[in-house]
Amino acid sequence: MASQISSLAAILLSTAFFLMGNGLIGTLNPLRAHLEGFSDIAIGLLGACYFAGFVVGCFAGPALVTRAGHIRAFAVAGALNAVCLMMQAMWTEPVPWFALRALTGVSNAVLFMTIESWLNDRATNETRGRILSTYVIVNLSALVAGQWLLLIAAPQSFEPFSVAAILYCLCIVPIGLTRLPPPQPSPVPRLDLARIFRISPVGAAGCVTVGLSNAAFWTLAPVYAQSLGFDTSQLALFMSVFIAGGALTQWPLGRLSDGMDRRWVIAATCTLASAGGLMLGLSGLVLLNLAPILFYGVVFTLGAAMLPLYSLSIAHANDRLPRVQFVEASAGLLMINAAASIPGPLLGSFVMSAAGPASLFLYTALAYAAMAFYAFTRIRIKEPASAATRDSFTPVPQGSPASLPLDPRGPEQVE
Template identity: 55%
Template sequence: MNTQLRSIAAILLSTALFLIGNGLLGTVTPVRATLEGFGDIVIGLIGSFYYAGFVLGCFAGPRMLARVGHVRTFAVAAGLGAVTPLLQLLVVNEVVWILVRGLFGFAAANLYMVIESWLNETATNETRGRILAAYMTVNFLGLMGGQMLFTTGRATSFALFSLSAIFYAICLIPMGLTRLAQPKPAPVPRLRPLRLFRIAPVGVAGCIAVGFANGAVWTLAPVYAQDHGITRALLAVFMVAFTAGGALFQVPLGRLSDRVDRRYVIAIVSLLAGIAGVALALFGSINSRNALFLVALFGALALPLYGLSVAHANDRLPREMFIEASATLLFLNAFASVLGPTIAALITVHEGSSALFLYTAAVHFALAIFAFARLRVAERPPEETREPYAPVPQATVAALELDPRGPEAPEAEPGR
């Protein structure tokens, strides 16, 4: 395993650099947009176009990989990712920023697809769970590192946008020097959302709800923090607290769901996330310490819901359907993420930034009610069909084959 981790170190380093740039740009963009006088609806559209570009990249990426290969696709995507923050600096215009963030989402999807395809090709059936864990750890640490870099400059200066572009550019270096053989392009699974909803309605509803809620939070939480008087340094900590809360509670909540009907856990966690959202809306402005504690609690409840929903859905399916079902849930989540920021912005423009978390509370309460209702009409899946919980990346379908709950794949050559 140590040899295999060394062989993918370059891929993980490129992942970390890319996510540092992503985390920084995702924080500075809404803050700078607010300072430039962009309205909430425009900021919501900026977030929505990022997710729309990401969805488009997930569909277009496999064709690009098949035509030009992984290294060239990664180079093109990293180049696009480096250009977009510089375009935001050069042209401070609402329409340009909306379109540029869509381009950035397209680039990010292709970077994720190349990275996850390579990790999947390198993994064996025995090591894919540990490689997935390493990848998830790098994801969280890179994202939080980028969020903390927000403290190194002012959103009105060129430095933070340029720094994001630099990280996107240098993520090419480790990947360009890797000696790993290029993987085969991952096949695109068939998507059948209606069939999946009939089999696992709570799992489908959970993934959609997470998209509506978390897509809005990633886009508009920096605006909420700024409006509530949180300083530049603490704004970065605010976003890190949200991310870290989710990272720390993924596994404990997952392990709890292994012991009981996962729908109970989904329902209760959704209910508590709704309460945390109401608390943020009502009491987050009292002082910075209060806001940091509440957003960490909110992240600890809201972020693990996606993995819990995927786990519940797959409890009700044969193992050979794991990749198809997980891909369907991933795309449903992504499409909801496209809509979430704009819907939330339409509310906050009239009710103020605190209404962001009233919106997420409404989403979470609706999911809790639905999950509790399903407990009364459907039995718990048989124990023999349940697989242990595993954290799930919300990126591209290429990572799904890394999940140890999926069907066993033909053995890859270790260290390849």
């Protein structure tokens, strides 16, 4: 296994550079937009444009990769991201930024697709679970590292955009120099979203909730942090604590859900997320002034409850399906989540514009309370999944459909 991970070092190094850039620019964009005087709704629209571009990229990406090849497609997407960032730094107006963020979303979908296709192609039935876990660890670690790159220079300056652009350029180098043969084009899973809602309404609703609320958090939380008077180091800590909460609880919550009706864990985590959102929305500033450790404890708890819901929803949905349908169902749930991520930042920005920055977390609390209520309702009226169809929990990255065959819960691959 160690030798196989070593053979994938170039792919994982490219992943780390790419996601460090993503982590940096994901926080820098709303931060800089707010400093430039963009309205809350304009900042929400930036997030909506990015996720709309990502959805387009998920559909258009396979044709591009098939036509140009994995290395060329990856290089083009990485270069486009760098160009978009340089243009954002030079042209700080809302309308150009909307278009540039949409193009970045398309490019990121292609980057994820290329990386995950390569990992899937190199994995065997015995190693794909560990390769997926390694990928998730690199993913989360790079996102946290990206937050701390905010400290390099003032967000009003050109340098942070330059650093993110450099990282996107660097991500091209390891893959460009790799001797690994390019993977074969993966078949595009057939999507039947209506069937997914019928078979697992809780799993589908969980993915909608993640899209509506978590996308709003990534887009608008830096604006909330600025309203508290945070400098860039405090903002980096705020975002890192949130991500760490989700990273450290994915596996424990998943293992807990393996031994019971998974809907109870979904309902409990959603209730906890709603409570954390209420605390930040109603008394975040009070907690910060009273004792910063209490404030960051709530932020950690919020991340611990919000971030695992996507993986729990995937696991629950697939508890009700035969293994051969795993990739198709998971691809459908990924697209449901991505589609819900488009209106999420817009809805959050409307709430913030009407009721102030802290109301972002009241919006989050409402979304997760509704999900908790729905999960409890389904527990009462629908029996749990049969033990014969249940499989062990596996954390799932929110990337492209190309990562799904890596999941050990899917059908065995022909080698």
